[in-house]
Amino acid sequence: MxxxxxxxxxxxxxxxxxxxxxxxxxxxxxxxxxxxxxxxxxxxxxxxxxxxxxxxxxxxxxxxxxxxxxxxxxxxxxxxxxxxxxxxxxxxxxxxxxxxxxxxxxxxxxxxxxxxxxxxxxxxxxxxxxxxxxxxxxxxxxxxxxxxxxxxxxxxxxxxxxxxxxxxxxxxxxxxxxxxxxxxxxxxxxxxxxxxxxxxxxxxxxxxxxxxxxxxxxxxxxxxxxxxxxxxxxxxxxxxxxxxxxxxxxxxxxxxxxxxxxxxxxxxxxxxxxxxxxxxxxxxxxxxxxxxxxxxxxxxxxxxxxxxxxxxxxxxxxxxxxxxxxxxxxxxxxxxxxxxxxxPLLTGRNFDEGTTYATRGINTTSEFLALVQSAGLDNATATTIAAMYPDIPAIGIPATLVGRPSPSEAYLGAQWKRVAAYIGDLQQHAPRRLTSQSWAKYNVSSYSYRFNVLVNGISPSIGATHFQEVAFVFHNTEGEGYKTVVSKDPFEGKPESFLELAKIMSRMWISWVVHGDPNLAGVSNTTWPEYTLEDPKNLVFDVNVTDLTYVEPDYFRAAEIKLRKRKARLDGVTFLVHDNGYDEVPQEDYEPVKRSETQQTFQVSGIHISILHSMHSTSKLPN
CATH class of the missing domain: 3.40.50.1820 (Alpha/Beta hydrolase fold, catalytic domain)
Incomplete structure (x- = not known):
């Protein structure tokens, strides 16, 4: 390089x-x-x-x-x-x-x-x-x-x-x-x-x-x-x-x-x-x-x-x-x-990956449904998936965008946060979870992360999008290669916490290369847990928390999806879902299925819909 x-x-x-x-x-x-x-x-x-x-x-x-x-x-x-x-x-x-x-x-x-x-x-x-x-x-x-x-x-x-x-x-x-x-x-x-x-x-x-x-x-x-x-x-x-x-x-x-x-x-x-x-x-x-x-x-x-x-x-x-x-x-x-x-595998994604891939200009639910159907799904399945991503900006991504796009960003579409959540899960978060669970299933060590930093030069409507962790991992705090007609130095004008996080991330990556364990770098107060099926967790890198890192359970969810029960409420219907086909949670932990006596799962491009719930974005869940 x-x-x-x-x-x-x-x-x-x-x-x-x-x-x-x-x-x-x-x-x-x-x-x-x-x-x-x-x-x-x-x-x-x-x-x-x-x-x-x-x-x-x-x-x-x-x-x-x-x-x-x-x-x-x-x-x-x-x-x-x-x-x-x-x-x-x-x-x-x-x-x-x-x-x-x-x-x-x-x-x-x-x-x-x-x-x-x-x-x-x-x-x-x-x-x-x-x-x-x-x-x-x-x-x-x-x-x-x-x-x-x-x-x-x-x-x-x-x-x-x-x-x-x-x-x-x-x-x-x-x-x-x-x-x-x-x-x-x-x-x-x-x-x-x-x-x-x-x-x-x-x-x-x-x-x-x-x-x-x-x-x-x-x-x-x-x-x-x-x-x-x-x-x-x-x-x-x-x-x-x-x-x-x-x-x-x-x-x-x-x-x-x-x-x-x-x-x-x-x-x-x-x-x-x-x-x-x-x-x-x-x-x-x-x-x-x-x-x-x-x-x-x-x-x-x-x-x-x-x-x-x-x-x-x-x-x-x-x-x-x-x-x-x-x-x-x-x-x-x-x-x-x-x-x-x-x-052993160290793997992860950024919170707002979907803003890189999301289709712009989606303004109505019918347009969103058509987007979901474009994956080759029948109307019933597409409707169910669309319901799992309701048009509620407060639970869409990125969280850095409050409400809907402003008039100056109307080209993004009124349902931008809904689309970005769905596409981000489909493109990035679902495959990552499948990979992490596969490593755990076969008893191979892995560590999973999520990156949540709005860097200089990136609009709040784009958020912690694709590629933005690279400068931190490389410890490129001088912004080499970013000061161009299409990008800005991600660290320019930002507080010391940005530099501190760059040190944490680069040192953890180095520790992984040297020891096969990211926790031996001696730069973080947070222990990065190994990913398991029984207790899957991610380490989150975030400049807005005191230690710049915290651990979250690996259950991305909409407001109505409860942390431990992995369920999705859809217009009064609670669907039982599996994570990638691995039913590791006892079935009695789920609430009964309403309006149906049978379990329902859906797939998009071969990925079970249960891992497409990443509406986003905060580590807090409503009760």
Missing amino acids: LARIPSKLFLSLPLLFSFGATPATAISEPGTTNISSPTVRVLNGTYYGTHLAKYDEDLFLGIPYAQPPVGPLRFHPPQSLNTTWDEPRNATEYSPECIGYGSSNWVLGNIVSEDCLTLNVVRPSGISPDEKLPVAVWVHGGYNIQGGALDPRYNLSFIVEQSIEAKTPIIAVSIQYRVSGWGFLFGKEILDAGSANIGFRDQRLALHWVQENIEFFGGDKEKVTLWGESAGAVGVGAQLVAYGGRDDKLFRAAITQSGGPTPSNRYSTPESWQPVYNNVTAAVGCAGANDTLACLRTVPTERLSSVFNSSTTASANWGVQIDHDMILKSGSAQLAAGEFVKV
């Missing part, structure tokens, strides 16, 4: 494309090492990096972990390096990011290229190979269509610095992987070629590189924690369920922030993707080719990129693909069967 170099160096760059023709080594050509430069000899040869004296860190940047995926290797699984060298090579600058489409790329003006399969290593200075420090491997997010290791918001120097100050030093690694159509194109032709899930395969090869080489940097290959946020967390989830949950000993623990093995969008099949694949081949003149995939490998980068960044791929699902090889079946099915890597 970004070393601790002033972000203005990157913000001043124009938007540049080094499509295909420029290899990553154009930024890291073999050269003569400065005598003061740190050097590391890995399996293929020697690299020299950069020493940051002010922070006492060594940086090794833009290191290839695979052959350039260009020409005939486009749309192929990543290929291991097949060269060695004697002369030290330059590892002092980042490689281009993988070609992507979105603000993560164009706002920062980052150079992009097809040749982008590199990683970066940030370590405390002067570490010898026998130090065996714990290792955190960061996987960036960006909806699998954008982002990269060059993003200054992911400055790994900050968290490594915190680990040094805590006297529990770690090594941090960031990886790049192909995104958008370059990494997640799918269809029958892709399946037959064994080229599905290329972006996730990139990540996996990077993990193999870490296993083979991190000891030369002073890291311990047996103490690797895989860590990601949003689409990066989905990538972590894909590694957890890959090959039926086969444990290849690539990591000993995981962290998933706002994502995981059960993303809300369904795992793709080649059949669902085929129309998009056909549209892409037609758009670039390959539809009539005998081998359309071979034809796509010959299309000029600029032309293919313009198609990927157009309405041609508007319906594409840039996510996990069922290829019956790396991914055998849906994440929820694999979790239910215990087909995941049994490593």
